[in-house]
Amino acid sequence: MKRIVSLFLAILLISCCIVLAGCGDKSKTVLINGAPLSEYTVIIPEGCDNVTRYAAENFVDLTKDVLGLELTIKSDLADPMDKEILIGATNRAESKTETALKDKEYLLFTKNGKIVMQGYDIYIGGACGDFINKHISPALSADKRKIDITSIAKEPTPTEFKFANKSTSVIFMIGDGMGNQHIRMAEQNGLTKFIGKKLPYSASVTTSSESVLSGEIGWTDSAAAATAMSTGYKTLNAYLGLDKEGNQLKNIRELAYEKGAKTGILTTDVITGGTPAGYLCHHTNRKDTEILQAQIDKITNDKKIDYIKGEVGNSLTDETKYALDTLSAGGSPFFIMIEEAQIDKMSEAHDYNGTIDAVKRFDDAILYAVEFTLCHPDTMLIITADHETGELVPKITNEYKFEFKTYHHTNYNVPVYAIGSGCESITGDLDNTDLAKISAKAFTDSPFGNND
Numbered sequence: 001m002k003r004i005v006s007l008f009l010a011i012l013l014i015s016c017c018i019v020l021a022g023c024g025d026k027s028k029t030v031l032i033n034g035a036p037l038s039e040y041t042v043i044i045p046e047g048c049d050n051v052t053r054y055a056a057e058n059f060v061d062l063t064k065d066v067l068g069l070e071l072t073i074k075s076d077l078a079d080p081m082d083k084e085i086l087i088g089a090t091n092r093a094e095s096k097t098e099t100a101l102k103d104k105e106y107l108l109f110t111k112n113g114k115i116v117m118q119g120y121d122i123y124i125g126g127a128c129g130d131f132i133n134k135h136i137s138p139a140l141s142a143d144k145r146k147i148d149i150t151s152i153a154k155e156p157t158p159t160e161f162k163f164a165n166k167s168t169s170v171i172f173m174i175g176d177g178m179g180n181q182h183i184r185m186a187e188q189n190g191l192t193k194f195i196g197k198k199l200p201y202s203a204s205v206t207t208s209s210e211s212v213l214s215g216e217i218g219w220t221d222s223a224a225a226a227t228a229m230s231t232g233y234k235t236l237n238a239y240l241g242l243d244k245e246g247n248q249l250k251n252i253r254e255l256a257y258e259k260g261a262k263t264g265i266l267t268t269d270v271i272t273g274g275t276p277a278g279y280l281c282h283h284t285n286r287k288d289t290e291i292l293q294a295q296i297d298k299i300t301n302d303k304k305i306d307y308i309k310g311e312v313g314n315s316l317t318d319e320t321k322y323a324l325d326t327l328s329a330g331g332s333p334f335f336i337m338i339e340e341a342q343i344d345k346m347s348e349a350h351d352y353n354g355t356i357d358a359v360k361r362f363d364d365a366i367l368y369a370v371e372f373t374l375c376h377p378d379t380m381l382i383i384t385a386d387h388e389t390g391e392l393v394p395k396i397t398n399e400y401k402f403e404f405k406t407y408h409h410t411n412y413n414v415p416v417y418a419i420g421s422g423c424e425s426i427t428g429d430l431d432n433t434d435l436a437k438i439s440a441k442a443f444t445d446s447p448f449g450n451n452d
């Protein structure tokens with residue numbers, strides 16, 4: 001009996017050692033001046049803006065995904081510690097620098113054993129991304145992470161952020177009904193500056209469907225517009241994933257899935273809504289919700305999608321964070337379409353506050369996605385709308401400085417904003433089918449969509 005107990009204890013001891021060695025190896029692969037990264041705490045300024053907060057959250061999330069480390073984020077009101085990663089303009093002496101930064105530039109340096117990360121506006125994520133890519137990227141082999149980081153600059157030297165040569169993941173964000181004036185109205189009612197306008201690429205997009213081009217109706221619906229952006233083909237209003245003759249078209253989510261990428265759909269609308277259904281279904285009538293739901297259920301049951309969520313209520317940003325964490329886990333390439341549907345619905349109701357709130361909610365989710373993109377520089381981020389809703393025009397006498405003129409969609413051009421490799425052609429005037437072709441480049445070298 002005694003021998004059995006001894007044997008049992010010995011096995012237990014060996015098992016513990018193996019487990020501990022395993023964990024130890026993982027947590028100590030990144031060393032900062034000889035100390036493991038796990039001993040560090042991330043510090044951000046108390047009450048900082050969401051740019052800094054989301055950059056820090058992305059840094060911590062990716063560190064957890066790659067290294068299995070749970071780094072803590074603390075406000076700079078916490079007592080200073082020896083081992084700190086200072087993100088943004090914290091109150092620590094090490095964060096103080098006279099170095100002026102220009103657009104796209106960031107700082108990454110060490111001082112007194114602390115790591116300092118700063119950036120020009122949204123490019124603070126660039127400093128986090130640089131550190132991740134050099135030292136803890138999933139693309140690096142484990143031994144590459146076993147380095148003593150004495151190579152980090154000792155002086156704050158501005159560096160211009162560079163994306164990977166090629167994007168292998170796509171975040172495609174749609175503000176349903178969001179025209180240029182919807183953005184301007186939000187900016188004149190509390191939104192400092194729409195995040196899309198801080199991105200390096202932008203263009204004006206035509207939204208006409210085949211039904212508009214044939215003169216049948218004056219504006220596209222969400223189904224035809226989503227089909228154009230997901231397949232690269234124009235179609236009739238109400239059609240989903242079909243050309244005007246009713247032939248089935250491959251959408252970009254299906255293309256990404258075929259190429260081994262993870263895929264996801266996230267919307268504040270019902271999942272059978274025109275926009276999400278344009279990335280999921282193939283059918284002639286967007287109103288046949290039972291048929292659409294059956295098609296979506298089949299995709300889900302066949303496990304041909306990795307993340308799907310409709311009717312997101314409170315925080316689109318929180319759900320965006322969860323979705324991106326899920327899809328990018330283990331460094332996987334992915335495609336996701338994220339939609340804020342309330343801009344359209346509130347505009348149709350001429351609800352000014354509701355429209356403004358929806359644009360602000362969308363803007364905050366975009367900011368999270370921007371910081372994610374800077375921490376994952378093999379990702380392209382495209383932000384656009386499917387059409388304009390409500391013919392919103394400036395009107396100085398209105399309480400909100402703008403006025404809705406109609407209760408339906410219009411044929412106005414909508415804006416597109418983008419960041420990442422592969423987005424260089426997002427400039428000047430584009431068609432909504434071009435956006436499918438541009439985003440498909442992350443998944444195939446072959447032509448995608450129509451070639452007119």
Ligand SMILES: [Zn+2]
Pocket residue numbers: 176177221222275344386387
């Ligand atoms: Zn729409």
